[in-house]
Amino acid sequence: MKNRKGNDMKTYLYLVRHAHSVYTPDELNRPLSERGMQDAHKLTNKLKNEQIEVVCSSPYKRAVQTVEGLANNHDILLVEGFKERLLSSHPVDDFDAAITKVWENPSFSFKGGESNLFAQERGVKAILALLEKYKGKRVAIGTHGNIMTLIMNHFDKRYDYCFWKELEMPDVYKLTFEQDKLLNVEKAV
Structure with a gap:
């Protein structure tokens, strides 16, 4: 598909892993820590020249605060498909072993x-809807x-x-798509 200038129509998705948050058992309303707020501000400054036109987020407060x-x-x-994967309905004894x-x-x-497959399907469905819209x-x-990595894993x-173990808080990866085909991935900050 070509745009008005005759160039290939590419869509750029910036997957932003949230900044550091204060731990609370309330996943939905867990806020960024003071350090997380500072890092989110730095992230905003680093991405200001990217000409971002649309901002979506997991409904979780820490994700919203990172991209606001x-x-x-x-x-x-707010897109439910981008919320973090639910590992278990109860706290696990050993998170590292469980993941x-x-x-x-x-x-x-x-x-x-x-499961990884179920969470991945949820996240990819949300990505494909954004690519279309x-x-x-x-x-x-x-x-x-985790959900960010599962989405990226679907395409590559x-x-x-x-890769997930090496992610930072926050972290940003720019994914370049043509239609629903992933062309390129690069670390954005």
């Missing part, structure tokens, strides 16, 4: 939790490390458990 500076006083579209297990067996889920735009997406298997 990019919204330029426009509404942030390793779901990555080693993508169809496995703990009681009340999401905002074709040719630059879209920032506030999200979380190099983005796996080891």
